[in-house]
Amino acid sequence: MTITIALPSKGRMKDDASAIFERAGLPIVAVGNDRSYRGRVEGHEDIEIAFLSASEIARELGAGAVDFGVTGEDLVREGLVDADRQVEIVARLGFGHADVVVAVPEIWLDVDTMADLGDVAADFRARHGRRLQIATKYWRLTQQHFSSQHGIQLYRIVESLGATEGAPAAGQADIIVDITSTGSTLRANHLKILSDGVILKSQACLVRARKSAHESDPRIAHIVDAVRNTL
Ligand SMILES: Nc1ncnc2c1ncn2[C@@H]1O[C@H](COP(=O)(O)OP(=O)(O)OP(=O)(O)O)[C@@H](O)[C@H]1O
Ligand SMILES: O=P(O)(O)OC[C@H]1O[C@H](OP(=O)(O)OP(=O)(O)O)[C@H](O)[C@@H]1O
The missing domain is CATH 3.40.190.10 (Periplasmic binding protein-like II)
Structure with a gap:
């Protein structure tokens, strides 16, 4: 063989x-x-x-x-x-x-943890008339982290195959799951990693x-x- x-x-x-x-x-x-x-x-x-x-x-x-x-x-x-x-x-x-992370807009001052994000997701439809949208190419890791690990069910994944960090500013999604190494792309796009938002250290x-x-x-x-x- x-x-x-x-x-x-x-x-x-x-x-x-x-x-x-x-x-x-x-x-x-x-x-x-x-x-x-x-x-x-x-x-x-x-x-x-x-x-x-x-x-x-x-x-x-x-x-x-x-x-x-x-x-x-x-x-x-x-x-x-x-x-x-x-x-x-x-x-x-x-x-x-590279770390696969959950990142939200820096201006979400009261959102620092997955639990905070769960609260946002629960209220999202009432406030905005739609589910919280997550831009990512990591469907499986996102679903495991949100649904299985943190019990967050109310969200929608928006497939992003490139420039994911730009999706919130472009109005295509509210938050992202993507890889980061130096953190400079996240910073340039005014996104912050949640304190328990590291899904995988790859x-x-x-x-x-x-x-x-x-x-x-x-x-x-x-x-x-x-x-x-x-x-
Ligand atoms: N800064 C980074 N950006 C993207 N990927 C990175 C980075 N640092 C390390 N990696 C890792 O590199 C791998 C992807 O490598 P690369 O982007 O070179 O692949 P690729 O040849 O483009 O693959 P494919 O075309 O199949 O997506 C992933 O495992 C990823 O975690
Ligand atoms: O934390 P940083 O050091 O800023 O790196 C993270 C960025 O690097 C990768 O993109 P890249 O431009 O390499 O293109 P790719 O996604 O096509 O690999 C990745 O998708 C992030 O956007």
Whole structure:
């Protein structure tokens, strides 16, 4: 059986992901030219590299189409139902840090916690004739945090695929759920994070698809150990 490892083909995690495997003694070489979406590990003919986008990696892990992948924990938990049953987070790799947060307009002076936001949501229809609107691309994480964790049911998610922080000022939503790293985009858009509004502290992870064939395969354990030993 060939083992397939999916690595980011572009974007902010690409170089760090390859560097981890280099340090683990599993140097990656592209097959064909620089733009090729296939690679291999030097000296290991039975390991194949698939270069995919970060969110595709989460999906392919869930489908069991790859054995390992490097991607953000946010994308794994957003992309997969009951993620821990489908995949194992083998190692947190120390790059690609970003927090998924609930942020509200700074001028909402009396809203500092999820409980305060729950009060706002409960009154929203009476005051404004519609539900509180949340702009996000993180549907699953938002629903878990609001409905399951904080018992807030009265809201509507407005899908946002880019420039989410601009949605409140543009009148497209009231609040947002998005990732932040330095906080400068939130500040520039006059948004503040609720004190208990950090939904997930994400970073790049080595993730393994849970497959029964892995249990008896020493190459799987070798890859896991080699990557963990770099940290
Ligand atoms: N400042 C940041 N902005 C966006 N994503 C970040 C940031 N810092 C770290 N990340 C993480 O990087 C990952 C997304 O990476 P990137 O945006 O490079 O992917 P992508 O190639 O655009 O993926 P896709 O096209 O599939 O969305 C996520 O896991 C995210 O948490
Ligand atoms: O807290 P900060 O350091 O300001 O970073 C957060 C911002 O960075 C990302 O957008 P980016 O411009 O990278 O584009 P992307 O969403 O297409 O990745 C993300 O979507 C946030 O908007």
